[in-house]
Amino acid sequence: MNFKEVAKDILAALGGKDNINAAAHCATRLRLVLEDEGKVDQEKLDSMDVVKGTFSTGGQYQIIIGTGTVNEVYKELRKLTELSDMSTSDVKSAGAKKMNPLQRFVKMLSDIFVPIIPAIVAGGLLMGINNLLTAQDLFIEGQSIVEANPGMVDLAALINTFANAAFVFLPILIGFSATQRFGGNGYLGATLGMLMVHPDLLNGWNYGATLVSGEIPVWTIFGFEIEKIGYQGTVLPVLAASFILAKIETTLRKYVPAALDILLTPLLSIFVTGLLTFTVVGPLTRSAGNLLTDGLVWLYDSTGFVGGALFGLAYAPIVITGMHHSFIAVETQLLADIAKTGGSFIFVIAAMSNVAQGAATLAVFATSRDKKQKGTASAAGISALLGITEPAMFGINLKLRYPFIGAIVGAGVASAFVTLFKTKAIALGAAGIPGIISIRPDTILFYVIGMLISFAVAFIVTFILAKREVKKGQKVA
Structure with missing residues (x-):
């Protein structure tokens, strides 16, 4: 060449x-x-x-x-x-x-969360392994692997500890990444995250129960009471606090004399941000985060397979706009609060969409008479099945239009099915065939069936549409 x-x-x-x-x-x-x-x-x-x-x-x-x-x-x-x-x-x-401003906002979220995805994926997959060991009836009738092999009890406990670490200390990861993204010192951001999960604070996951009992510990300072509540597994509070920290730090550096900068800037940045976090920012954003999570769970539980179908139909068009990157923040919160949410349904919908895009592209491969297009479609289709859809979506399906229609139909039908059976992920990963290891063990079968439905429907619809294009005398490929 x-x-x-x-x-x-x-x-x-x-x-x-x-x-x-x-x-x-x-x-x-x-x-x-x-x-x-x-x-x-x-x-x-x-x-x-x-x-x-x-x-x-x-x-x-x-x-x-x-x-x-x-x-x-x-x-x-x-x-x-x-x-x-x-x-x-x-x-x-x-x-x-x-x-535009919306695109910049989505990119900002992507810049913050993409670097910490490996830690979240590792924790989630370890959680999946623990579930495989402790789930009854999954491999042995009436028992879990651990119950059948008592010597593995502590192994499961060890894995569970490793799995929870990334979510318990999530504010530290987000604090570092977000503060750095907002122009501040990442290590100060990590320190802020440590403040928010300090062992002296009430565990954030016990906040609801303690609120009911009225036994919330407080700091009493000059007559004012500040709740000693931790922010384990939260997203919005640390995002907002990191933004404030970065702005305070960068502002102070403009005015504090160079000789005192190393002493005063970190001190004032952490103290002021910490005070604002526990008095105003944290309580407000915690409530907002809970409302968001509860709202998504309610929507998922209430709309059932109809809502799943609509989300599946819309997912690929959302990817075109780039808005899907904003889902990372939502998924992180769903996974961090897994005891309440049961996992992430967004990951499962994304997998159905990706498999459908791959199937539609492979249908183009099967019907195309153009050698170059067949070569591109075969590679792009397999890539999409593995979770990477850009070559398939932008290189084939959107260009020809009818495969994209076939793909979103397949995604919609499959998403309705997996939603009907409450299929959820307990970790992030490759949203496609490899995503099986990220799925909650009791719903793996429905995930596999969902992928088969997605593939079959998308392939058949695209194949039929391709034949119609030929009958109209239009160039298929």
């Missing part, structure tokens, strides 16, 4: 070097910030063998090329555009300037 010629062709289709403000690449894609996406010659890009698909999201125009090849194309493209070498973070920052 002549990478220089490929780069020249791509550059010409993008509207020339003056239309490119920033460029970088990840493992498979060119990530570009364009001055005007309207100047892109989409047909020319689609006709190039090296281009496996394109899509626009988060202020970036992304071109799917493939592992290995993308590196070489990027090198030549950078020479032609005379742009300096950039990281994907640099391009994200450049792309963020083109976003």
